[in-house]
Amino acid sequence: MRPLDGITVLALEHAIAAPFCTRQLADLGARIIKVERPGVGDFARGYDQRVKGLSSHFVWTNRSKESLTLDLKHERAPAILDALLATCDVLVQNLAPGAAARLGLSYEALKDRFPPLIVCDISGYGDDPAHPGPYRDKKAYDLLIQSESGFLSVTGSPDAPAKAGCSMADIAAGMVAYSSILAALLQRGRTGRGCRIDVSMLESAVEWMSFPLYYAFDGAPRRRRAGAAHATIYPYGPFPAGDGKQVMLGLQNEREWQVFCREVLLRPELLDDPRFAGNANRVAARGRCARSSSRRSRPTPPRNWPSGWKARASPMRASTKWPTCGRTRSWRHAAAGRRSRHRPVRSRR
Numbered sequence: 572m573r574p575l576d577g578i579t580v581l582a583l584e585h586a587i588a589a590p591f592c593t594r595q596l597a598d599l600g601a602r603i604i605k606v607e608r609p610g611v612g613d614f615a616r617g618y619d620q621r622v623k624g625l626s627s628h629f630v631w632t633n634r635s636k637e638s639l640t641l642d643l644k645h646e647r648a649p650a651i652l653d654a655l656l657a658t659c660d661v662l663v664q665n666l667a668p669g670a671a672a673r674l675g676l677s678y679e680a681l682k683d684r685f686p687p688l689i690v691c692d693i694s695g696y697g698d699d700p701a702h703p704g705p706y707r708d709k710k711a712y713d714l715l716i717q718s719e720s721g722f723l724s725v726t727g728s729p730d731a732p733a734k735a736g737c738s739m740a741d742i743a744a745g746m747v748a749y750s751s752i753l754a755a756l757l758q759r760g761r762t763g764r765g766c767r768i769d770v771s772m773l774e775s776a777v778e779w780m781s782f783p784l785y786y787a788f789d790g791a792p793r794r795r796r797a798g799a800a801h802a803t804i805y806p807y808g809p810f811p812a813g814d815g816k817q818v819m820l821g822l823q824n825e826r827e828w829q830v831f832c833r834e835v836l837l838r839p840e841l842l843d844d845p846r847f848a849g850n851a852n853r854v855a856a857r858g859r860c861a862r863s864s865s866r867r868s869r870p871t872p873p874r875n876w877p878s879g880w881k882a883r884a885s886p887m888r889a890s891t892k893w894p895t896c897g898r899t900r901s902w903r904h905a906a907a908g909r910r911s912r913h914r915p916v917r918s919r920r
Contacts (some may be wrong), residue, residue, distance in 0.1 A: 573600030578756070580661040581652075582606065582636070583643070583676070585613045587713070587738045588772060589665035589693050590632035591745030596661075596752065597635040604655060605633065609640040643674055652676070656685055661752055665693040668707050672700065678767035689755045689765040691748050697771040711772055716740035720776035725783045728798045743775035805853045805860060806831070819897045825849070838863070 578601040582593045590605075590613070597603045607613050613629060621627040641648055652674075656662065662681070664671050671677055671692065677700075678690040692698050695711020709715075717723050717734050727733030748770045755766050777784070782803065786794050799819070800808025806828075809817040822828050828850075832841045841847055841863060846856045853860050 575599040575601040575756075578602070578661070579604065579659045580663060581655050581659045583662070583664040583666055583671070585665065586615050587628065587632055587741035588744040589663050589748070590615070590629075591742055592691070592693070592748040592752070593636065593663055594632050594634060595745070595749040601661075603636040604659075605636045605638045606641050606643075607638055609642050612638075612640065649675060653684075656681065656688065659685075659688065660756070661689045661691065663691045663693070663748065663752070668694050668696075668698040669700075678765075682765065685765070687759060687763065687765050689752060689759065689768065691752055691755075691768040691770065693744055693748050693770045693772070695772050697769060697774065699769055706773075713738045713740045713772075716772045716776050720773055721780055721783070722776055725780070725794065725796060725802070727796045729795050732796065739779065740772045740776040743779045744770055744772040747775045747778075803854055804850060805857050821896070823850075828853075 575596060578596070580593055580596055580601050580603050582589060582603055582605045584590050584593060584605060585607075593601075593603045593605070605613075611617075613633070615629045615632070616626050618626045618628045622630045641651060643652075662676065664676065666674075672680070675681075676690075678688075678692075681688055681690060694707075695716060696706035696709060697704055698707060706719075714734055717726075717740050720740065722739065723732040723734060726735060748768065751768045751770065755768060759765055783794055786792070794802045796802070797808070804823060807821050807823070808819065810820050812818045820831075822831055828847075829842055833839045844863070845852070847853050847860055847863075
């Protein structure tokens with residue numbers, strides 16, 4: 572038995588955010604009834620044909636679901652939706668702002684007929700009829716939300732911003748909706764009544780901005796984009812190896828810094844340099860620290876590391892005294908690597 576066995580979700584969804592949310596619910600055992608537009612379906616079906624003729628985005632976000640086509644504006648659609656909702660615990664929708672209300676599918680329109688129903692509305696900038704924001708009706712694609720939320724301002728190299736390589740804003744909103752629905756189901760177990768959940772991609776992405784937001788007030792200095800490195804932790808990022816490739820090092824405390832200087836760089840004298848005492852000082856002296864770390868020699872190639880070092884430095888052994896490290900792998904290596912297959916895959920059905 573899985574946690575959401577017996578829970579049924581009606582999903583009026585397309586693209587990524589809502590489908591990603593309901594896919595998580597399906598993974599926990601919920602029955603997902605996905606409603607698609609006749610003739611074309613979810614437009615994410617047309618993004619590419621990578622998975623045996625199917626869209627990779629669609630396959631990724633829609634596994635384990637049932638699907639039906641329904642013209643929501645057809646005269647018989649309300650009766651069909653009512654029949655479906657009578658059997659459902661949750662309604663998830665990411666239609667255009669205001670569309671669900673016009674179709675009679677807002678929480679206010681449904682709560683008296685279906686008191687236990689949980690309604691989750693996902694939009695770009697929030698869809699609160701009582702307090703509509705100025706961006707309520709604006710297009711809300713992932714790239715636009717990454718830009719509006721400030722995510723691009725902290726991602727990329729010092730010379731140019733970069734978007735995340737996956738749909739960060741969609742995933743953020745989907746995860747907020749998913750966790751909120753789980754909380755609403757727990758609440759309904761105590762009260763017997765459903766509720767409305769209002770999730771916006773912008774607010775979800777701003778929350779995922781995390782610590783950089785704390786540099787936005789009190790006169791804090793602006794944090795520069797640091798590429799694959801970290802803006803406020805050092806050493807933490809890519810470093811050259813002796814074979815001309817890169818190794819990723821992540822040091823997050825003084826114990827790891829001490830081991831790094833003594834046993835990796837073989838430069839214990841760096842521990843006595845006040846410029847590098849504590850992470851804040853190392854970040855402030857990032858360039859000097861990098862030069863000092865590589866003055867004697869570059870780290871040897873990973874294939875030439877002593878077997879004890881490789882065992883202790885492995886990311887799978889992060890609890891040891893050695894610094895966490897890893898190689899810079901391509902997505903092909905990540906998909907085919909042993910670490911990706913280390914944990915068993917369990918059946919979802």
